[in-house]
Amino acid sequence: MPPWFAGLNEPQRQAVQALDGPVLMLAGAGTGKTRALTARLAQLLWTGKAAPHQILAVTFTNKAAREMKDRVAALLGIASVEGWWMGTFHALAARILRREAEAVGLKRNFTILDPDDQLRLMKQLVAAEGIDDKTWPARLLLSVVERWKDRGLVPDRVSAADAGDLAGGKMLRLYAAYQARLRELNACDFGDLLLHCLTVFQSSEAVLKRYQQQFRYILVDEYQDTNVAQYLWLRLLAAGHRNLCCVGDDDQSIYGWRGAEVGNILRFEQDFPGATVVRLERNYRSTPHILGAASGLIANNESRLGKTLWTEGEQGEKVRVRGLWDGEAEARFVGEEIEALQRKGHALSEIAILVRTGAMTREFEERFVSIGLPYRVVGGPRFYERREIRDALAYLRLIAQPDDDLAFERIFNVPKRGLGDAALQTLQHLRRAQGVSLFQAARLAVGTEELRPQARRALAELVAGFERWQAQATAVPHPELAEIVLDESGYTAMWQQDKSIEAPGRLENLKELIDALAEFDSLAGFLEHVSLVMESLQDSGADQVTVMTLHAAKGLEFDTVFLPGWEEGLFPNQRALDETGLRGLEEERRLAYVGLTRARLRAIVSFAANRRLHGSWAAAIPSRFVDELPAAHVEQESDQGLYGAAAATWGGSAFGGGFRDWGETRWSPGMLRAQKAREAGTAGRGAPTLDLKARTVESLPKQSHGFARGERVFHKKFGYGAITEVEGDRLTVAFDHSDAKKVMAAFLVPAERA
Numbered sequence: 001m002p003p004w005f006a007g008l009n010e011p012q013r014q015a016v017q018a019l020d021g022p023v024l025m026l027a028g029a030g031t032g033k034t035r036a037l038t039a040r041l042a043q044l045l046w047t048g049k050a051a052p053h054q055i056l057a058v059t060f061t062n063k064a065a066r067e068m069k070d071r072v073a074a075l076l077g078i079a080s081v082e083g084w085w086m087g088t089f090h091a092l093a094a095r096i097l098r099r100e101a102e103a104v105g106l107k108r109n110f111t112i113l114d115p116d117d118q119l120r121l122m123k124q125l126v127a128a129e130g131i132d133d134k135t136w137p138a139r140l141l142l143s144v145v146e147r148w149k150d151r152g153l154v155p156d157r158v159s160a161a162d163a164g165d166l167a168g169g170k171m172l173r174l175y176a177a178y179q180a181r182l183r184e185l186n187a188c189d190f191g192d193l194l195l196h197c198l199t200v201f202q203s204s205e206a207v208l209k210r211y212q213q214q215f216r217y218i219l220v221d222e223y224q225d226t227n228v229a230q231y232l233w234l235r236l237l238a239a240g241h242r243n244l245c246c247v248g249d250d251d252q253s254i255y256g257w258r259g260a261e262v263g264n265i266l267r268f269e270q271d272f273p274g275a276t277v278v279r280l281e282r283n284y285r286s287t288p289h290i291l292g293a294a295s296g297l298i299a300n301n302e303s304r305l306g307k308t309l310w311t312e313g314e315q316g317e318k319v320r321v322r323g324l325w326d327g328e329a330e331a332r333f334v335g336e337e338i339e340a341l342q343r344k345g346h347a348l349s350e351i352a353i354l355v356r357t358g359a360m361t362r363e364f365e366e367r368f369v370s371i372g373l374p375y376r377v378v379g380g381p382r383f384y385e386r387r388e389i390r391d392a393l394a395y396l397r398l399i400a401q402p403d404d405d406l407a408f409e410r411i412f413n414v415p416k417r418g419l420g421d422a423a424l425q426t427l428q429h430l431r432r433a434q435g436v437s438l439f440q441a442a443r444l445a446v447g448t449e450e451l452r453p454q455a456r457r458a459l460a461e462l463v464a465g466f467e468r469w470q471a472q473a474t475a476v477p478h479p480e481l482a483e484i485v486l487d488e489s490g491y492t493a494m495w496q497q498d499k500s501i502e503a504p505g506r507l508e509n510l511k512e513l514i515d516a517l518a519e520f521d522s523l524a525g526f527l528e529h530v531s532l533v534m535e536s537l538q539d540s541g542a543d544q545v546t547v548m549t550l551h552a553a554k555g556l557e558f559d560t561v562f563l564p565g566w567e568e569g570l571f572p573n574q575r576a577l578d579e580t581g582l583r584g585l586e587e588e589r590r591l592a593y594v595g596l597t598r599a600r601l602r603a604i605v606s607f608a609a610n611r612r613l614h615g616s617w618a619a620a621i622p623s624r625f626v627d628e629l630p631a632a633h634v635e636q637e638s639d640q641g642l643y644g645a646a647a648a649t650w651g652g653s654a655f656g657g658g659f660r661d662w663g664e665t666r667w668s669p670g671m672l673r674a675q676k677a678r679e680a681g682t683a684g685r686g687a688p689t690l691d692l693k694a695r696t697v698e699s700l701p702k703q704s705h706g707f708a709r710g711e712r713v714f715h716k717k718f719g720y721g722a723i724t725e726v727e728g729d730r731l732t733v734a735f736d737h738s739d740a741k742k743v744m745a746a747f748l749v750p751a752e753r754a
């Protein structure tokens with residue numbers, strides 16, 4: 001018996017042995033679906049049914065593909081797995097499309113656009129089509145296109161009804177124009193990778209047949225999260241031999257918001273009549289308490305197939321539910337728990353913190369940095385490395401330290417204010433010539449006519465903005481100042497107008513940044529802290545705790561899983577509830593189920609009684625998901641005195657109710673003091689301590705050029721002329737071929753040397 005077979009249970013073996021024909025493994029979390037799929041792959045190779053290049057294996061991430069390759073190679077004792085067709089839908093489709101590019105009017109070396117390029121292109125087209133981008137922002141229209149692509153719809157397949165009055169009735173034309181332009185550029189976007197493949201397959205039977213014959217066996221993990229285009233792609237490829245094995249769990253469908261259709265998995269038996277359906281019921285991952293808690297939770301969803309799951313072994317620890325005062329206390333609690341585990345000899349790599357939104361990683365990162373706990377953030381940059389955070393920090397740095405040229409360059413034209421490369425070059429030139437900072441160069445340039453009037457106006461506005469904010473810094477508490485700066489500079493508005501999927505997350509991150517600011521006495525103190533945090537962000541390569549979003553955690557497992565932020569509005573997330581109602585709520589609940597079922601030995605759910613939102617404190621109530629955890633599997637804890645009587649009366653779902661009306665009366669004196677201090681802090685944090693000595697340029701640089709009135713000079717842009725006035729480094733020149741202009745001495749040379 002081959003080694004991969006020995007460790008499997010009966011239904012898993014069935015899935016591994018039924019090599020031919022359609023197979024569906026529809027089973028709950030941790031039942032060994034991925035393991036069986038991997039064994040099946042080994043079995044296919046071992047029995048000689050297929051050579052490696054004849055198996056198409058689709059995984060959810062490139063990392064999962066890598067793991068599968070390594071495991072199969074190790075099982076079979078194969079050294080090289082090069083050329084195996086294992087990867088994500090996008091990676092595999094791109095590989096096929098490189099070969100078939102000509103059939104869709106592309107060259108083989110086509111480029112794959114990144115989201116910024118995509119948006120730029122869409123903006124140009126929106127303008128060219130005369131669509132009002134205030135009513136119909138390019139971002140929004142781009143996401144419409146993306147959802148159509150998810151559904152496998154090329155422009156002439158979109159119905160007029162689908163397009164409706166989008167883009168003022170021009171949506172279909174816009175989509176066609178977008179596709180045409182991509183073709184001209186020999187480029188495609190992410191969605192096109194699959195869409196073009198579909199077009200190729202549908203337009204040439206011979207080509208399709210070639211791939212059908214090549215990929216004798218198709219394996220798909222996490223099938224519940226496929227969208228329509230991916231589904232069609234698989235169906236076409238499997239249509240001949242029908243050797244398609246899909247595994248998934250309807251309870252773990254968490255990408256509906258990105259066009260995934262859980263219906264794909266539910267329809268499998270209709271699509272492939274006679275399919276072998278394997279149900280796995282034994283969970284090998286989690287303890288009975290964890291599984292019991294997760295099962296009880298997901299039972300609250302109405303639209304599900306419903307399945308039984310059981311697990312053997314020690315009951316283990318109950319799922320701990322912990323209420324804390326605020327987010328900071330929550331992070332401190334998690335840090336302490338991890339240190340305690342560490343002392344008992346647990347590996348950090350077996351510990352994960354799974355958060356609902358990307359912005360939530362910050363509080364944990366801060367805490368871990370301060371206690372020196374190694375961590376990594378998976379599936380996204382760490383908080384202070386994020387684009388919007390770096391932009392915002394650049395604004396703040398420039399207020400505290402106007403000579404920070406890197407900061408200046410970063411936000412000079414962000415949001416776009418019509419200051420292009422030419423303007424920056426002019427400023428750079430001035431900076432070098434005068435030995436000043438870019439910001440000072442900007443102040444100088446607005447007083448002259450070196451820049452085009454439009455650019456000059458924009459720059460003058462920016463400079464005036466900074467002068468105003470620098471002045472306000474002595475009068476306004478710094479979190480408020482940050483809000484003012486982000487608003488007045490147009491930065492917040494930039495993301496508010498942005499209709500992409502990431503934009504709301506970026507706005508949340510900005511709010512989180514303002515909350516973080518409030519934790520420091522001064523802006524300077526905060527910036528100092530950030531630079532220290534940034535410093536220590538280098539990967540140590542050592543044993544590290546993992547911090548990631550619940551979405552990114554799919555398919556993974558850890559001994560210990562922390563699930564913070566289980567509060568109404570945060571999780572379930574208010575946006576999901578607002579946008580898709582009950583469907584959204586059920587997807588959120590599945591996300592909670594995914595989170596709990598990542599844990600092997602222990603799961604710790606937590607929530608805070610206070611969250612700082614928009615810089616002010618809001619009382620939070622525990623998530624309804626906390627109430628939904630069956631009491632028998634849960635151990636509730638809370639900070640001493642935090643909930644007073646509520647904690648004592650808690651029993652199963654009574655907890656939520658008890659907690660919700662704890663009101664002010666149950667606050668302990670210590671907490672009241674803390675809260676008062678906070679209120680005082682956020683309301684008017686005493687005298688601002690920001691050191692702004694360096695912040696304004698008090699005087700123009702001394703005259704150092706030696707030009708004199710009447711002298712003939714040459715200017716690169718305006719040509720020859722004579723100096724009529726000298727004020728420091730600003731000279732007025734009567735040019736021979738244009739009006740008199742104020743220019744900087746740095747741009748002039750004596751006429752005889754020109």
Ligand code: ATP
Nearest residue numbers: 007008009028029030031032033034035284285555
């Ligand atoms: P998910 O739904 O979260 O993706 P899954 O169904 O893919 O879960 P696996 O990741 O394959 O589950 O398996 C979960 C854990 O159980 C793994 O640690 C795996 O090695 C172990 N496992 C699976 N099958 C068996 C078995 N027959 N005997 C012992 N351990 C098993």
Ligand code: MG
Nearest residue numbers: 033034035555
């Ligand atoms: Mg799996």
